[in-house]
Amino acid sequence: MRNSIRVSGIMAACLVVVQMVTAAEPLQQNEGFFIGGSPRAGAFSLRGTAGTVTEINGMVEETHRALYDVTGSYWKQDNRSSYDASDFGMEGGYFSMGLSLEKVWTFFTFQFDASLTQAQADSVAHEDYWFAVGKDIQYGGNTYDHMNIPMGTPFSMDLTGGSLEFLGSITPFTLQPGDAFALTPCLDLGIFGFIGAYQIEAGEASGVAVFQNPPENFVVGGTGEGIVGLGVPEAGAGAELRIGYPELTHLLLQAHYLVCSYNGSSEFLTSTAGREKNVDADFYNMRARAMIEIPTSEGRYFSLGVQYQSVEATGAVTASAETPEEILAYQERFDKNFAFKMTSVMGVIGYTF
DSSP, X not given: OOOEEEOTTHHXXXXXXXXXXXXXXXXXXTSSSEEESOTTTTOEEEEEEEEEEEXXXXXXXXXXXXXXXXXXXXXXXXXXXXXXXXXXXXXXXXXXXXXXXXXXXXXXXXXXXXXXXXXXXXXXXXXXXXXXXXXXXXETTEEEEEEEEOTTOEEEEEEEEEEEEEEEEEXXXXXXXXTTEEEEEEEEEEEEEEEEEEEEEEEEEEEEEEXXXXXXXXXXXXXXXXXXXXXXXEEEEEEEEEESOTTSOEEEEEEEEEEEXXXXXXXXXXXXXXXXXXEEEEEEEEEEEEEEEEEEETTEEEEEEEEEEEEEEEEEEEEOOOSHHHHHXXXXXXXXXXXXXXXXXXXXXXXXX
């Protein structure tokens, strides 16, 4: 199966701009409306962030199972179910802290951002929950990798996770009609990643239940643990705006909007063998900062501000088998739609030199 990652043509545009920029002679500062590259070339910034993950929304909705069509069990299509973040009691309001590094050259800026969040929630199962876990559950002398939380069972979930983002920005020119105003657009290429460890506690394990077709053994209750991870290439555009004289206290605004689209097999996204699906997903990442920079000496600034970020993913997971024979052989399970969104508001404090 062919797989493709579409980044809206922006990656190709970035490569063209790199060639144009590296071949061109930089313009002199303060010699007209256009300035070659960034006026902040040479600056290195170290910033700390702290704030709140204000919103976590997630949804998985089963839509259709090809197996039931092949076997003529059409009425079983009504057995589909759906889950969202509210089912697990996770909706937002979690403390987060992080670190940000930025190095500015004339035509290129590199940024590294990392954050750590710990979320804990208590809930009650609104229906029977059936899911796989990353680490084996011990029960009755055997190990299992599936867990069942019966309807009405209280349970808790803990998630400790961190995000990492590497972002390279091409800055071909700056619009500077006066010393107190500078606008630098950019083209962005980056990688966004997330890794986290979770634990689900639903009391003492009380037995084993059989579910699904083909049948799987699920431990009823107990403690499930695992690791979740995600890595996404991204591309987009952004801009930096300085309002005020650079040798005085001034306002610095930064904004980036990045996207990625994936259409291919789930074998590139999961370690579970033998259950490959077709995945069609879109990823969006928007981050904006507003900072006051206060000069402490020539070329050195203390900065204080705020950051807003929204990360969102939507898509569908569908059966990879096409013929009735393949569908029966793979016992294709429900196709699913999914959506995820996380927003955060952080305070920023740092130093540039």
